[in-house]
Amino acid sequence: MSKCRNLLASTALLTLGAVPALAEPLGIGRAALPEEVAAWDVAIMPDGRGLPQGGGNVLDGEDLWIEQCAVCHGDFAEGAGNWPQIVGGLGTLMDDRPVKTTDSYWPHLSTVWDYVNRSMPFGAAQTLTGDEVYAITAYILYSGGLVDDDFELTHENFTSITLPNADGFFVDDRDDVELPLFTQEPCMSDCRAPVSISARATDIDVTPEFPIIRFTYSDGSAPAPAPTDTVEEASAEPEAAPAEEAVQMASLDPALVAAGEAAWRQCRTCHQLGDGARNGTGPQLNGVVGQAAGHADGFRYSPALIEASEGGLVWTEETLDAFLENPAGLIPRNRMSFRGVRSEDERAALIAYLMSYSN
Amino acid sequence: MTDTPNDAAKTPRGTSRRDFLRTAGLAAGGAMVGAGAKAASPDPLITEVQPYASFLGEGVDATPYGMPIHFEDHVVRRNVEWLTADPISSINFTPIHALDGTITPQGCAFERHHSGAIEMSKDEYRLMITGLVDKPLVFTFGDLMRMPRVQHTYFCECAANGGMEWGGAQLNGAQFTHGMIHNMEYTGVSLRTLLNEAGVKPEGTWVYVEGHDASSNGRSIPMEKALDDCIVAFYANGEALRMEHGYPVRLVVPGWEGNMWVKWLRRIGVHDGPIESREETSKYTDLMPDGRARKWTWVMDAKSVITSPSPQVPVSHGPGPMVITGLAWSGRGKVTRVDVSVDGGVNWQEARIAGDPQSMAVTRFYFDHVWDGAPMFLQARAIDETGYVQPTKEQLRAIRGLNSIYHNNAIQTWYVNENGDAENVEVS
Numbered sequence: 116m117s118k119c120r121n122l123l124a125s126t127a128l129l130t131l132g133a134v135p136a137l138a139e140p141l142g143i144g145r146a147a148l149p150e151e152v153a154a155w156d157v158a159i160m161p162d163g164r165g166l167p168q169g170g171g172n173v174l175d176g177e178d179l180w181i182e183q184c185a186v187c188h189g190d191f192a193e194g195a196g197n198w199p200q201i202v203g204g205l206g207t208l209m210d211d212r213p214v215k216t217t218d219s220y221w222p223h224l225s226t227v228w229d230y231v232n233r234s235m236p237f238g239a240a241q242t243l244t245g246d247e248v249y250a251i252t253a254y255i256l257y258s259g260g261l262v263d264d265d266f267e268l269t270h271e272n273f274t275s276i277t278l279p280n281a282d283g284f285f286v287d288d289r290d291d292v293e294l295p296l297f298t299q300e301p302c303m304s305d306c307r308a309p310v311s312i313s314a315r316a317t318d319i320d321v322t323p324e325f326p327i328i329r330f331t332y333s334d335g336s337a338p339a340p341a342p343t344d345t346v347e348e349a350s351a352e353p354e355a356a357p358a359e360e361a362v363q364m365a366s367l368d369p370a371l372v373a374a375g376e377a378a379w380r381q382c383r384t385c386h387q388l389g390d391g392a393r394n395g396t397g398p399q400l401n402g403v404v405g406q407a408a409g410h411a412d413g414f415r416y417s418p419a420l421i422e423a424s425e426g427g428l429v430w431t432e433e434t435l436d437a438f439l440e441n442p443a444g445l446i447p448r449n450r451m452s453f454r455g456v457r458s459e460d461e462r463a464a465l466i467a468y469l470m471s472y473s474n
Numbered sequence: 475m476t477d478t479p480n481d482a483a484k485t486p487r488g489t490s491r492r493d494f495l496r497t498a499g500l501a502a503g504g505a506m507v508g509a510g511a512k513a514a515s516p517d518p519l520i521t522e523v524q525p526y527a528s529f530l531g532e533g534v535d536a537t538p539y540g541m542p543i544h545f546e547d548h549v550v551r552r553n554v555e556w557l558t559a560d561p562i563s564s565i566n567f568t569p570i571h572a573l574d575g576t577i578t579p580q581g582c583a584f585e586r587h588h589s590g591a592i593e594m595s596k597d598e599y600r601l602m603i604t605g606l607v608d609k610p611l612v613f614t615f616g617d618l619m620r621m622p623r624v625q626h627t628y629f630c631e632c633a634a635n636g637g638m639e640w641g642g643a644q645l646n647g648a649q650f651t652h653g654m655i656h657n658m659e660y661t662g663v664s665l666r667t668l669l670n671e672a673g674v675k676p677e678g679t680w681v682y683v684e685g686h687d688a689s690s691n692g693r694s695i696p697m698e699k700a701l702d703d704c705i706v707a708f709y710a711n712g713e714a715l716r717m718e719h720g721y722p723v724r725l726v727v728p729g730w731e732g733n734m735w736v737k738w739l740r741r742i743g744v745h746d747g748p749i750e751s752r753e754e755t756s757k758y759t760d761l762m763p764d765g766r767a768r769k770w771t772w773v774m775d776a777k778s779v780i781t782s783p784s785p786q787v788p789v790s791h792g793p794g795p796m797v798i799t800g801l802a803w804s805g806r807g808k809v810t811r812v813d814v815s816v817d818g819g820v821n822w823q824e825a826r827i828a829g830d831p832q833s834m835a836v837t838r839f840y841f842d843h844v845w846d847g848a849p850m851f852l853q854a855r856a857i858d859e860t861g862y863v864q865p866t867k868e869q870l871r872a873i874r875g876l877n878s879i880y881h882n883n884a885i886q887t888w889y890v891n892e893n894g895d896a897e898n899v900e901v902s
Contacts (some may be wrong), residue, residue, distance in 0.1 A: 138670075138714065140669075140671045141620070141621060141671060142671075142672055143613070143617050143620055143621060143671060144611040144612060144613045144617050144671055145611065145612055146610065146611065146612075147602050147603075147604065147610035147611055147612045151602065152602070152604050152610055155602055155604070155740065155741050156602075156604045156605070156741065156743060157747045158682055158684070158692065158743055158745075158751070158840070159749070159752070160747060160749055161749075161750050172862070174660075187559075188802070195689060196558045197558065197559035197560075198557075199559075208761060208765035208766075208767075209763065209764070209765040211876075211877075213761060213877055215756060215761070216882070217756075219757050220767075221755055222750065222755050223750050223755065225750065226750055226752050226755050226756065228749060229749070229751060230751070230752040231526045231692075231818075233587070233689075233690050234589070234688065234689045234690060234691065237562075237563070237589070238589075238688070239621075240589065240688040240689065240690070241688075244519075265623065282760060282795065283765070283766050283767060284755070284766065284767050284769045285767075285768060285769070286766070286768075286769060286770050287769065287770045287771045287772070287773075289767050289768075289771065289773075292873060293775075293865075293873060294862065294866075297862055297863055297864075297865050297869070298860065298862055298863065299774075299863065300535060301813065301822070301855065301863045302822070302858065303813070303820070303821070303822045303823075304820075304821045305820065306819055306820055306822070307818075307819055307820055308819070308820075308823070309820060310818030310819065310820065310851055310901035310902065311901065311902065312783065312784045312889060312899045312900070312901060313899075313900050313902040314642040314900040315643055315884040315889070315897060315898070315899045315900075316643040316644050316645055316646040316897060316898035317646055317897055317898075318609060318786075319644050321554075321644060321645065322554075322645050322646040322647060322650060323552060323553075323554055323555070323557065323650075325548075325552065325647060325649070325786055326546070326786075327786060327787075327788060328571075328786060328787045328790075329788070329790035330790050330791070332790075332791045332811060334791075334792075349874060354789075359842065376598065383560075383561075384560045384561070384562045414861070431766075432761070437572060440755060454593075
């Protein structure tokens with residue numbers, strides 16, 4: 116903690132007097148009840164303190180994984196799309212492209228348990244039981260080849276597991292290694308030989324489009340745009356919407372559809388639309404308007420939604436409006452963990468947007 | 475085509491840079507009045523009565539809470555889609571290239587969420603202190619408002635700011651290379667005051683802070699820092715925190731990496747060691763060339779960047795007087811000096827620092843330059859009150875290699891060609 120002492124020493128003068136001196140407590144606030152502390156104080160320490168009693172095995176973990184985790188992290192924790200790979204990559208930390216996973220990089224198993232318990236599954240956090248978290252953690256260990264398929268992880272054997280990279284970290288040493296080099300009097304003239312370009316971002320070309328800011332000058336001075344830009348300008352054509360899309364939207368209010376597209380941002384993490392749409396955390400929604408609930412082939416719907424579908428629920432503008440306003444109100448215990456859309460206008464826009472993909 | 479200054483920058487989203495250049499070229503041509511600053515014909519903007527000089531503008535009831543005028547629509551946060559798997563657990567970038575001064579308006583200050591920005595009212599808000607304290611406590615928002623308040627301006631920089639540039643020049647714009655930073659004036663309660671209410675036990679050497687959002691991603695902070703200058707903040711730049719900045723309450727951890735500035739602050743746990751959470755082990759640790767990783771790299775080292783000219787704000791005039799400006803900051807204290815080079819670091823000159831630099835806050839610098847029309851390699855270099863001199867990328871790479879992702883505080887180079895166009899380059 117020498118760094119902190121140094122920091123305190125250097126900032127003490129600045130902060131003294133800026134903050135009221137420590138005094139007798141003001142007596143503001145109330146005592147936290149044990150139930151309240153239990154509800155929120157769920158952090159797990161590296162030595163296992165904080166773990167609840169219980170356990171879960173690899174096979175149960177595999178079922179949970181397929182159901183709850185595989186859509187983003189792959190059936191074997193190998194990752195899907197741009198989502199994190201959870202296991203693998205052992206021995207790659209010195210490579211050009213290191214693969215940092217629970218078994219190649221993470222130092223503590225407690226971190227895996229704590230993170231799954233508090234933050235996962237993405238979009239439905241804090242819905243797993245303690246035993247389910249043990250089982251999923253056991254499955255992650257199994258997927259990384261660290262335990263056998265008959266392994267059960269419990270609060271009693273938890274700290275017997277040491278992750279491969281447990282010793283791979285050291286406390287920030289910039290003060291010792293870098294400060295001596297970076298606190299020397301800087302050179303002001305003839306500091307190096309004339310420079311030339313060794314790498315340019317435009318060669319990689321991964322920057323999003325952005326507008327260029329230019330001004331008007333009273334002397335009319337303005338350099339001509341760079342030749343490459345001029346050449347490309349000549350061939351630039353206005354972007355035309357595909358004809359079929361125009362036809363498809365013909366009967367819908369384009370402004371409403373556009374508003375719906377903007378509102379769709381809150382849905383697209385879980386749902387896909389359009390060409391190549393696939394089931395993700397939620398089902399793909401092409402053609403959803405006018406269909407019976409549970410329309411997407413291959414999606415694992417909740418029992419509650421299947422029941423509603425068998426009961427005759429069809430996604431009309433009216434039922435969609437009610438569902439979007441309060442998902443749990445229309446279909447209790449369904450799995451769409453979404454707060455709902457309060458604005459009636461926004462719901463109408465979203466439904467119009469869905470209809471534009473529902474011919 | 476109008477030639478209102480800067481109007482042409484109001485390019486609709488989706489319009490390409492090429493389209494823009496075409497219209498901008500027309501604007502420049504239309505405004506061309508000949509060298510020597512002598513007008514060939516009278517300027518109609520002066521000789522003809524303009525609509526705004528004759529008709530009436532908007533009344534005081536038109537806009538109870540205003541947005542910037544539409545000519546500034548391009549001054550917005552932007553994200554880089556390929557950086558993250560989705561826009562919920564993601565980051566965007568402050569348009570630092572288009573701002574001046576030091577304070578970042580909340581509406582365009584970068585956002586980083588792990589499970590999205592949540593909507594929580596002041597009435598719903600609860601804050602709990604647990605763990606190694608004499609008295610575990612619960613506070614409401616109203617309770618916080620009854621405690622002695624403090625006020626400070628601090629920068630908040632994501633540890634990954636510039637992280638895409640370790641391997642080479644990659645993103646072409648100051649917004650994208652350096653925009654994971656904002657600088658705000660915070661009002662709130664000292665974290666020390668809150669801990670004093672609960673009474674920290676002698677063995678309580680760390681706090682663990684976490685948020686109300688679905689990720690609740692938390693960070694461990696040593697007690698020395700927690701008792702020093704951290705603020706439990708509820709106002710920024712004179713108004714309530716915006717939703718995306720943690721409304722109603724966030725933590726401010728001056729000079730330290732932005733990931734520790736927990737938004738929607740829910741709980742402060744007092745412990746006898748660090749939790750070693752996901753955000754302080756698998757992320758926000760700096761992988762070194764030997765395959766081991768630095769942890770607890772909390773302090774943000776001194777850094778600077780020229781915000782204009784830069785790829786998004788090229789030099790759009792000819793040779794002659796111009797302003798080179800940028801931002802400098804240090805997590806170790808005040809910025810005391812900024813040097814600027816126009817030749818890629820061969821020769822340096824001291825820039826003017828605007829206003830009084832504050833500790834662990836952003837400092838604005840200006841360098842008044844007369845451009846001779848030749849290509850320039852623009853660089854800035856910050857020096858803080860501890861004597862720390864912002865290093866070059868080669869210096870950092872020699873120690874840290876290419877895979878540390880975080881804490882890239884290297885000197886940035888913009889190449890400005892004879893047309894005034896600017897681009898992100900590395901030089902050797």
